[in-house]
Amino acid sequence: MATDRHATAWRPTFATRSRPGAEAASAAVGAPREGRGAGAAGGPGGIPGGPGAASGARATAAPGGRAAPGPDAASPGAEATWASLLESLAPALAERLRRVPPQVHRQVDEVRVVAGSPVWLLLAGGEGFVDAAGRLVPVPGQAPAVTPAEVAECLERMTASSWYAVQEQARQGFLTLPGGHRVGLAGEVQVEGGRVERFRRVRGLVIRRARPVSGCATPLLPYLVEPARPGPCLASTLLIGAPASGKTTLLRDLARLASAGVPGTLAGRRVAVVDERGELAAGGAFDLGPRTAVLEHCPKEAGIPLALRALSPEVLVTDELGGPHDAAAVAEAVHAGVTVVATAHAGSVADLEARRQLRALEATGAFRRLVQLTRHPRPGTVEAVYARGPGGRWIALTSGGRG
Structure with missing residues (x-):
């Protein structure tokens, strides 16, 4: 097997190096359930800096940390997301992946299907190529290569044999499958006037697995x-990190927590989710809370004003900010008294400020908290949490961030 690090379930991690006199945040916090998790990393009410809150914790992995158990990777939800992913693949590839041991496939975050190469899996703590027996091997020559016909067959299944119906989404370079899985497209692109017109040939598929991890955001609440x-209530919060760092998984659970509430820690609120790519709610496949209304496959620049007019939200949740009109839409929501919780692709505060569209978003001052994520040593690791201070500067609530 290519890795022996697949036994740990996906969970956010808070590991600590406490400063003298500072109380540590939970070491290697898993994902405590509501009602008993709020006290794991903070004080009464979950107010940063309050009794029991970490004032100088380095957010990274802590070996041997003890905490409440994380979400069960063997849960029916984990099995269901894997089964729904396999349904989108060519039968021969799906059969090969069904042979992957459960303790391995429960940890899969990404599946790569590229013509001329073996199927490759990215796990929470490792990677490997899939051989004919469903074992992970470290060398591509030890596993059968995917054929162009198998890639084409996958596309047929993913599009229900109607490529035309998904053209608009495909122009953005991806498809969203039932169950919320996102499929990145690789191949030959036709560009006209600086805009992607269509894919001439698709030679590779990068499948990002979607799965609910109930309770994974609880350690962030303090x-x-x-x-x-x-x-x-939640403060307006932006989750940043590189691709595959766990932003969407945490965002989904924050939406659920904001809607359901956590006794003694968080009051339940009316939540509107603007789910442009159909990944957060996945057509109702994921629990986003009892007070949540969802707009699916609606561009943020149209969906945010629509949600404000029609859905009376107290909290608005959306994924992957960075479009040319996103800053104005978010500012409109915040000025209407609505809390906004969102994600953006940026590895650090410096990266956030270096991207023009995100710099405009940052300049609105809309967000009061910033959570910096990494996938090392595993997805969902919280590298740093910041609060907006005087003059709009970000002040670290935990140490170690690459600001």
């Missing part, structure tokens, strides 16, 4: 909750 009426 850093994100602020006092409000009629009860504590």
